[in-house]
Amino acid sequence: MLSEASVRFSQRPFPSGDAALLLRMATIFLMGHVARATKGNASRPNGMKGWQSERIDAICVISNIIGKILHKGFFMTEHVSVSKISNHVGQDVILKGWVYNRTDKGKLVFLLVRDGSGFIQCVAFKGDLQPETFDLITHLPQESSVVITGAVREDKRAPGIPGGFEVGIKDLQVVQAADIDYPMALKDHGVDFALDHRHLWIRMQSQWAILRVRVRVMSAVREYLDGQGFFNLDTPILTPAAAEGTTTLFETEYFDEGSAFLAQTGQLYNEANIFAFGKVYCFGPTFRAEKSKTRRHLTEFWMLEPEIAFCDLDGLMEVEEGMISYIVQSVLRDCAAELKSLGRDVTKLENISAPFPRMSYDDAAKFLIELYEKETDPDKKELLKFEWGMDFGAPHEVELTKLNEKPLFVYGYPSAVKAFYMEPWPGRPEICKSVDLLAPEGYGEVCGGSERMSDHDALLARIKKEGLPEEAFKWYLELRKYGSVPHSGFGMGVERVVAWLCGIEHIREAIPFPRTIKRVYP
């Protein structure tokens, strides 16, 4: 009740200028009366909800009456966002945005205007406007910032996001006429050029849509985990040591303490946090100085890492599939227009729901070895080369994900190809309780996780065997001395998930300002 009333109240058209001042003064005056009139109800057992919503309803009614009175002669148009334009059909509105494209038809000009919330077509007819205004519109450079006043109407022909609505221009003010040499033409660009102009490229519809999906993915992650009782406790970015070897770390001076390193995982700290909070996650940027040059790698990327106490490998997979399903369904529901503008085939996402198929590494290896032996093309055969004990390459992941329409869990990898902290498989010390989640359509590994070693002595032995500096892991080992429990966690690469959901080739488009081995600008 309260929220509905609030929404209605906020959507109430508010005038501007003198009329606004008059209306606001009158409203404030009346609000005082309403407040006093309803104050006696504040002590209700039900608390605030009841009397607050009644009060807001009363204010709505009063302001609506005043608005209707002022509408005759005084009423001014209000600023609305493109995303809310469907609520204003038949009304005059003000749009504040940028000229995305201009199509000049002689006595008729179409402006495609974007305002951050969407894209909408605005139409200028020569006969409806002052000659100088019309002339101004026909010469507006791409990306000029404008304030447009006009009437909203429904029109199936109108392009845009959401599309189907357009604004008949009655007035247009130029905030700034953009320079005519705007470099991002509405066409395809080379990778280098596009990335050099990333600060402008993000204005293009495709990039806008991808980054909107990213935002939804990130909020869906938080919604899901928070709803499952996880605590978001972020872990340090400046760290003293590596979790997975020291060759892929960015190093920086740290006062008199020598070197610090940019974190490549928050996992070790998550493991400390679960003993205080049970279920936690960290969500932030992660840094890897790997010299990887592929469509799946960035040197700075965002990783979500949940960690759960009293959780084994099966429990971990249940969390992963539940969360991924929630993310996919949230994006399908809330980013339909974005996915459509990207040309994404959403039928490939619609049936992504838990449970996901599970395959052991042994079975996957058997499948890949058979595939390798059957392959006759020598080039393909070389790429598919596989034997038990190897980690999967990208071509292997693609072949495995072809088996299902849903993401695929592969569990029980050889310990030799995985990190030191993973719990050995009972009775099979050569493999560990690890699991990777491979996204369909060849998008590959989006999550990697494991049950962690919970035994102090076994972990210490492994650290020694790996030649890792024992003193750096002193605190980490201590976690196994005071109430150690089976626990598990995983990491999810946000950009890989976004790339998969958007159906884009390269994850550099799934982050606002990508950092790669060759690029720190802009």
Next chain:
RNA sequence: UCCUGGCUAGCUCAAUCGGCGGAGCGAGCGGCUGUUAACCGCUAGGUUAGAGGUUCAAGUCCUCUGCCAGGAGCCA
């Protein structure tokens, strides 16, 4: 680090066997009342990444350098 490919107008790309460097977009001017990255006409726009070499002649062939991309390894 390795393998492969590329670098021609502001952008995206052509240029046949080594034989007069072209188009589209963008920009400017003009035309058009329903365009979807409009269309039509005209105009401007070039040290072919840099250096050297072969040749009567090099965007094209050779050598070196630089830059970029895709992939491998590694990983999320």
